[in-house]
Amino acid sequence: MSTFEETVGGIVNELLADHESEKVGENIKIFNHPDKEIIIDIIFSLRKIIFPGYFRNRDIKVYTMKSNLSMLLEDVIFKLTKQITIVLDNDDEDNSDILDRARQISLEFVKRLRTIREYILTDVHAAFDGDPAAYSEDEIIYSYPGLFAILVNRIAHELFLLNVPIIPRMMTEYAHSVTGIDIHPGATIGKYFFIDHGTGIVIGETTVIGNNVKMYQGVTLGALSTRGGQALRSKKRHPTIEDNVTIYSGASILGGDTIIGKDAVIGGNAFITRSVKEGAKVSVKNQELRYNYDAAHPVERMDIEDDDTAWFYMI
Amino acid sequence: MSTFEETVGGIVNELLADHESEKVGENIKIFNHPDKEIIIDIIFSLRKIIFPGYFRNRDIKVYTMKSNLSMLLEDVIFKLTKQITIVLDNDDEDNSDILDRARQISLEFVKRLRTIREYILTDVHAAFDGDPAAYSEDEIIYSYPGLFAILVNRIAHELFLLNVPIIPRMMTEYAHSVTGIDIHPGATIGKYFFIDHGTGIVIGETTVIGNNVKMYQGVTLGALSTRGGQALRSKKRHPTIEDNVTIYSGASILGGDTIIGKDAVIGGNAFITRSVKEGAKVSVKNQELRYNYDAAHPVERMDIEDDDTAWFYMI
Amino acid sequence: MSTFEETVGGIVNELLADHESEKVGENIKIFNHPDKEIIIDIIFSLRKIIFPGYFRNRDIKVYTMKSNLSMLLEDVIFKLTKQITIVLDNDDEDNSDILDRARQISLEFVKRLRTIREYILTDVHAAFDGDPAAYSEDEIIYSYPGLFAILVNRIAHELFLLNVPIIPRMMTEYAHSVTGIDIHPGATIGKYFFIDHGTGIVIGETTVIGNNVKMYQGVTLGALSTRGGQALRSKKRHPTIEDNVTIYSGASILGGDTIIGKDAVIGGNAFITRSVKEGAKVSVKNQELRYNYDAAHPVERMDIEDDDTAWFYMI
Secondary structure (H helix, E strand, C coil), rough: CCCHHHHHHHHHHHHHHHHCEEEEEEEECCCCCCCCCHHHHHHHHHHHHHCCCCCCCCCCCCHHHHHHHHHHHHHHHHHHHHHHHHHHHHCCCCCCCCCHHHHHHHHHHCHHHHHHHHHHHHHHHHHHHHCCCCCCCHHHHCCCHHHHHHHHHEEEEEECCCCCCCHHCCCHHHHHHHHCEEEEECCCCCCCEEEECCCEEEEEECEEEEECCEEEEEEEEEEEEEECCCHCCCCCCEEECCCCCCCCCCCCECCCEEEEEECHHHHHHHEEEECCCCCCCEEECCEEEEECCCCCCCCCCCCCCCCCCCCCCCC | CCCCHHHHHHHHHHHHHHCCCCCCCCCCEEEEEHHHHHHHHHHHHHHHHCCCCCCCCCCCCCCHHHHHHHHHHHHHHHHHHHHHHHHHCCCCCCCCHHHHHHHHHHHHHHHHHHHHHHHHHHHHHHHHCCCCCCCCCCHHHHHHHHHHHHHHHHHHHHHHCCCCCCHHHHHHHHHHHHCCCCCCCCCCEEECCCCECCCCCEEEECEEEEECCEECCCEEEEEECCCCCCHHHHCCCEEEEEECCEECCCCEEEECCCCCCCCCCEEECCCCCEEEECCCCEEECCEEEEEEEEEEEECCCCCCCCCCCCCCCCC | CCHHHHHHHHHHHHHHCCCCCCCCCCCCCCCCCCCHCCCCCCCCHHHHHHHHCCCCCCCCCCCCCCHHHHHHHHHHHHHHHHHHHHHHHHHCCCCCHHHHHHHHHHHHHHHHHHHHHHHHHHHCCCHHHHHHCCCCCCHHHHHHHHHHHHHHHHHHHHHHHHCCCCCCHHHHHHHHHHHHHHCCCCCECCCEEEEEECCEEEECCCEECCCCCCEECEEEEECCCCCCCCHCCCCCCCCCEEECCCECCCCCCCCCCEEECCEEECCCEEECCCCCCCCCCCEEEECCCCECCHHHHHHCCCCCCCCCCCCCCCC
């Protein structure tokens, strides 16, 4: 029987041989890849810049808000430039001017922070106005997962528009892991967006969402089919949602040509694969339910008739 | 072209100007807000108090269980009092006696720990009895997300009843982020509550749940409409679930007047907006399914008839 | 009125008395239980072994890949052996040879790493081929929650097969908390498995999945009923999915005798409790939808007829 050292050595040699003979990761530079911890750190620094006072740095107590903002902003630019340099370097292009390009992208990104902030403040208002369980705007900023997912999307979307690879998706997947809300960084979202509860929401890459849209848990804004796989990459595959639309929980809206007209209301669990006109209230007809009673509960059958109020529901 | 310093300085000035001109957060005291890390820390200390031996403090090895409990309890009281002081201070009321009120609330809360513990132990038993995939009660305590979500709700609910703002919701949103189970701290839950899998569950603020209730992933206990927004705040908007009810995955039960009678079983994906009588087994009639086959699979159509066993399902 | 010390002392005494009088946790050795932090640490070390170069140890920069692999592997064996010793010790059996058994299990487990790695690399390829939103395999390895959940299942499943208690479930519940994807360690999964989005997926203990299976968010592979509770423990309760099957979002497939034949496609939200033949495309017939318009939007009713393309959908 082999010794412990021999066994471990044998396994290591096998793994090394496998690693050398395969394709995955062959272009990866061992000490040169994006760092998830730093990318998460950038998200939280940006949140402090956007909501100064709410998420203070516990280590720093004496600076003015202006010094604090400057410091946070320079730190973000420094870290973001480094991470962008790394991911640009993984591309096949000429790499001679990477650092310059990364710096320009970072600066261009922080110039857009003012607009990101303007949008996210409208989301806070929309959440407070739309949720009777909200006791204050503070509660929303501190604890609503929907707001966090939207915040991260608004940040990641700008980096996506600046053609930064990998990092935007790492950011939104971090928000996904924390909130259960999966918004692709490619999705375009208007002002006053409100997500309530949110777990299970999926919003695809080419989705376009207008202003004042409200959405509940389990909603999918998806594609009609991906049998085309990578061949479909740049096509519009996901729906367009116009202004003032409400989408109740569990509804699926699918397809790149599907447009939900403004002021429409989509009922819970509706499965929509075609456009819906402006102002329509769309609901699933009442399910046919079956009622059984056992010997212990010999009450009569209770029927539920179809009625016109069913669309008027949900959380 | 401007220097880096000028660019950063310009962005900082714009953000400052925006910040000063708006309403969100204007009452926030910069160095005075609830601390998410400490609130999470309180949750885990309470879990150690409730399950001594399961979640030991790795730094402390020599104390007796009694010393350990005393220490944990004093630590919780200290931290909780501090956090409650902060959130009470954000209210508009007279603040002169805040510290006293925060101390009284914390003490009143820890007096209720014995009852919280009594309830959560019934939940452990219910999970073991209800889940054939459970190999031991230890496995449930160490790894079941449903148990963690219920534990946090039972803690947060007592603070909610004691009128503590923001903190209860921060606690349940932490559990939501870890488990995908979103239980509002206002929800009232009886003994022997069992949640299996749990991702996507939403239980609204004014829900009332009896004893021995069992619930699967994706269940919503929600409101019929929130078009009233903030105006609906104090109304009962969510259903009442009586004793011994089972609710299978994906079911939605909506409305403040909706009562699910004791011993009822609600089938998977059922959409319920009216009361269900005691002992009823409610299920969705079999979906009409369509079967297509392509040239490579020329088998004949396979129909599924409607039958009476459909309610008898699910995980 | 009692002093603070008296009040805290009283509560401690009550909690101690309760603790001594009850059954839960009576066999737990206070300083001897599995450590969640270490088990998570083992997962991440194994991920570094499987994807060398992608998830480097930031503290270590000078070693060759071979030294690095050896070090990681020895560290995993050491930690895993310790944790297995602890959980085996919680059983009722003769404990004299625990350390030996734990060592043998750990060694047997790491011998299987090469196969685990072979499988997980096929999953990376499947994700890239199947998702038009994927820009590179790197993006998948760094950020796709589905890949992480599958990785953890492949690790936990081998420990489950080696009859290690508690630890496999702690591992998969960690993945569940991070991804919203709940795969029991008992589930058997073939090569080229692709989960897209994934939040809300539940895959039960006795599920068997073939090669090239693709699955979207909210899918349940569950049991038909667990009224039997613990009595059902060792029975096959969950379905079998054959090669090349695609299951769209929100579908439920239930029952231990249910077999989905190879090349089948299961449409979104389908509720399947019986076997489906090879090559079938199964879809829910179009829902009957109701359209209402208010006075502000007096457009006419828009009907949607049933058509044959409905199965062809989803993300």
